[in-house]
Amino acid sequence: MRHSSVASRVSTSALRTVRSDGTPVYRYDQRAGRPPMSVFRFDLASHGSDLPPSHRHAHDFLVLVHVEEGEGEFHVDGVARELRAGGVQAVSQGEVIGPAAPAHIARCRAWSLAFLPDAVPALASVSPLMRAHHPLLALFAPGAGQAVVPETERDRWTRWLTDLDDELAHPERLGAGEAAAGLLTSVLVAAARLAPAVPSVPDPLVARVFEEIEATFREPVSAADVARALGYTPGHLTTLVRRSTGRPLLEWITERRMTEVRRLLRETDLPLALVAARTGLRDASYLVRRFRSRYGTTPEAWRRSQRSA
Known part of the structure; x- marks a missing residue:
């Protein structure tokens, strides 16, 4: 479409x-x-x-x-x-x-x-x-x-x-x-x-959420795990993050993982199973499904396109 x-x-x-x-x-x-x-x-x-x-x-x-x-x-x-x-x-x-x-x-x-x-x-x-x-x-x-x-x-x-x-x-x-x-x-x-000189002062709790994502995204953590680590309910943190950034908590976790997936595909020859293990994803098959859903192509095809470009 x-x-x-x-x-x-x-x-x-x-x-x-x-x-x-x-x-x-x-x-x-x-x-x-x-x-x-x-x-x-x-x-x-x-x-x-x-x-x-x-x-x-x-x-x-x-x-x-x-x-x-x-x-x-x-x-x-x-x-x-x-x-x-x-x-x-x-x-x-x-x-x-x-x-x-x-x-x-x-x-x-x-x-x-x-x-x-x-x-x-x-x-x-x-x-x-x-x-x-x-x-x-x-x-x-x-x-x-x-x-x-x-x-x-x-x-x-x-x-x-x-x-x-x-x-x-x-x-x-x-x-x-x-x-x-x-x-x-x-x-x-x-x-x-x-750009106008607008001071960007992030919400302290949102900053803590991002720090927690950065520290744990390589593990199979969920939005509920991040919320639990910070002492809040998943619903409260999801609402807060969406209001502050326009995107829900789970989407930020996924975005961070996919950025690392793309980096590993672009910069290394690691097999997909290892790429999945290093980015908090279950296995190579799950990685392929998530990558295709998000980018409309497979990880290996994307890797080849980056090398050819």
Whole structure:
């Protein structure tokens, strides 16, 4: 199943799961031999029919939208965000996107850049629990989310995105993957420099939850085990973590494990049974099922694609 929205391209994602409230969550539809990023230019005047007003959804990847001209509006976690010329919108993993009412959707030409952290060498091995504090993702931090590119810099943004589109369209070129990663990094650096100086003070209990996940994710622990270790009920911690981060406790445990799985697949030749044992998963068969469900491919196919890229 494919989808389209203000913040993603039809060919970028596929349905991963549906939350208990009915919100679909889409995974990045990665293709073998290609970096996990995509960019395209869209025009709401011509593609507005692809944006059903009732289509609330979330992504398990990051999205950056740069508006070249026009105006409009969409919602992130129920809060309206304005689309205007020069604007940049950052949508984090798990945040719920909801188009505005039809009366508020105007003509708008923009770029949409979707990517997984693995696409950036500096982020590939960073724990997902720490990404919210990484300098390259400053615009994705809580309290940020949007900025405006100065007029003198807008042509540079267009060149970066145009060149990135060109590199991704020709993966057979020598160094295309490295060039794409460099261009994406340039965009993220520029976006981070525009991020508002909002102090990020994590909830002390959420910080303790993340510390406990970091210390135990290699073991077969559950959300209930983490809650018990901290002296709270699973329901209370799940609600707290979801309210603070937009994602439930179990999803963070899974995300941390899958980040380590990808690191081991990319950097070692360990068999799947050992990868599973080192990431708190039951066995190789369970690892394959979870990996395929999350990424739409098998661990070995993903490993080969990383080596070929």
